Amino acid sequence: MSNNQQIFEHWLEGKISAEHCASQLQHDPLWYGRLQNALALQADATIPQFAAIPTVDSSALFASQWQRPAPKRSWWPQVSLALSCAAMLVSLSPAQLRLQDGSLTLSWHNPKAEVEAAVSTALTAYQHQQQQWLAQQLDFQQQNTSSQLVLLKDYLQDELKRDQRSDMLQLVEYLNQQRQSDWQYWQENYQPMQAGYRPADSYYLTPTDSGVVKP
Amino acid sequence: MFKRSDESLIAKALNGDQHAWQQLVNRHQSALFYFGLRLLGSKEDANDLLQDVLMVLCRNLGQYRGDSSFKSWLFGIANYRAMDMLRKRKYSDNDDALAELPDDAPELSQQLANNRQQQQVRKQLLTLPPEQRLVMELKFYQQFTFDEIAGQLAISGNTVKSRFYAALDKLRLQLEDDHVEQSANF
Numbered sequence: 001m002s003n004n005q006q007i008f009e010h011w012l013e014g015k016i017s018a019e020h021c022a023s024q025l026q027h028d029p030l031w032y033g034r035l036q037n038a039l040a041l042q043a044d045a046t047i048p049q050f051a052a053i054p055t056v057d058s059s060a061l062f063a064s065q066w067q068r069p070a071p072k073r074s075w076w077p078q079v080s081l082a083l084s085c086a087a088m089l090v091s092l093s094p095a096q097l098r099l100q101d102g103s104l105t106l107s108w109h110n111p112k113a114e115v116e117a118a119v120s121t122a123l124t125a126y127q128h129q130q131q132q133w134l135a136q137q138l139d140f141q142q143q144n145t146s147s148q149l150v151l152l153k154d155y156l157q158d159e160l161k162r163d164q165r166s167d168m169l170q171l172v173e174y175l176n177q178q179r180q181s182d183w184q185y186w187q188e189n190y191q192p193m194q195a196g197y198r199p200a201d202s203y204y205l206t207p208t209d210s211g212v213v214k215p
Numbered sequence: 216m217f218k219r220s221d222e223s224l225i226a227k228a229l230n231g232d233q234h235a236w237q238q239l240v241n242r243h244q245s246a247l248f249y250f251g252l253r254l255l256g257s258k259e260d261a262n263d264l265l266q267d268v269l270m271v272l273c274r275n276l277g278q279y280r281g282d283s284s285f286k287s288w289l290f291g292i293a294n295y296r297a298m299d300m301l302r303k304r305k306y307s308d309n310d311d312a313l314a315e316l317p318d319d320a321p322e323l324s325q326q327l328a329n330n331r332q333q334q335q336v337r338k339q340l341l342t343l344p345p346e347q348r349l350v351m352e353l354k355f356y357q358q359f360t361f362d363e364i365a366g367q368l369a370i371s372g373n374t375v376k377s378r379f380y381a382a383l384d385k386l387r388l389q390l391e392d393d394h395v396e397q398s399a400n401f
Contacts, residue, residue: 012354013360030384033384034380034383034384037383037386038355038383040332040336040386041336041340041351041355041386042355043332043333044333044336044337044355045355045356045358047333049245049249051248051249051252051258053244053245053248054248054258054262054265056240056244056262056265056266056269058236058237058240058269058270058273059233059236059237061269061270061273062228062233062236062273063233065273065274065276066228066229066230066231066236066273066276067231067233068231
């Protein structure tokens with residue numbers, strides 16, 4: 001980029017004045033001529049235009065391109081919402097409208113006290129219910145425990161009887177064994193010796209009739 | 216009075232606001248019309264160009280992304296359509312524009328310019344090749360920078376400057392010739 005071009009473009013960008021630019025370029029006919037022509041064009045561009053501008057109706061084009069038909073609104077959802085809100089307000093407000101005995105009365109009540117009373121009642125009922133349940137559970141537990149104790153007692157008694165019976169049987173058997181061994185011992189050791197000492201006409205009975213029965 | 220930006224008007228127009236669209240059109244239609252008038256040389260052509268550009272603008276309004284100023288984007292459309300019209304009517308290849316000028320020129324000269332120098336400038340602009348005429352129009356009458364013009368025409372900045380200085384040189388020669396002719400007449 002030549003120096004003159006730089007000067008010229010500085011003027012185009014508004015960095016220097018036309019006079020300053022002209023003084024810089026006046027020695028170069030080419031750039032000075034360009035400046036003169038540019039000044040003439042610039043002067044022409046600043047002259048206001050008076051030619052009538054034709055009216056262009058672009059509304060139809062715009063409407064067909066960008067405007068959408070307004071959606072048909074149904075009022076029912078809004079009505080429904082409004083009635084719901086009204087119902088909520090009526091239910092939450094302290095005002096009460098009562099029709100009683102043919103008379104309509106509007107009264108104000110304290111919803112806080114009502115709520116507290118309702119909560120208190122509910123708590124009392126809950127407490128009573130819990131106590132009943134607890135008593136019932138204790139009763140049931142006791143019954144269960146006692147029945148189990150009875151069963152344990154019966155079992156222990158049966159076992160005790162069975163042990164006693166077994167012990168007695170063992171004792172009897174032991175005694176019988178002792179008696180048999182005693183009898184055998186007596187028969188083997190003392191009976192022959194007794195027979196030797198006893199006279200034939202002894203009033204004692206023979207060993208076989210001695211009355212001792214072999215067990 | 217508070218003036219809405221082009222971008223906010225576009226946003227409103229895209230939502231179907233007819234008033235915003237009309238404001239946008241009113242803001243730029245005079246510049247577009249005079250642009251066509253200087254570039255094409257007749258009111259009818261300028262009117263056709265204006266209608267054409269507004270139609271294209273309306274259809275493509277949603278494509279404006281704000282990468283450049285709206286005016287620059289709009290004149291990008293106008294440039295393309297104007298060059299298209301010039302090519303179709305072969306203004307650059309014959310002297311139709313100059314032939315039409317006598318019909319419009321007196322009226323234009325009376326309405327748009329009051330001195331002879333301005334008439335000469337308008338006439339000589341019409342004798343330039345369309346590409347050079349367009350660059351001169353965008354530079355002097357629409358006040359765009361070389362970079363903006365390059366962006367609008369999708370060409371390099373050097374090409375824009377080359378066309379600009381070539382046009383200035385031609386105008387210089389023609390102005391000199393006119394001066395010579397005028398002096399000869401005297």
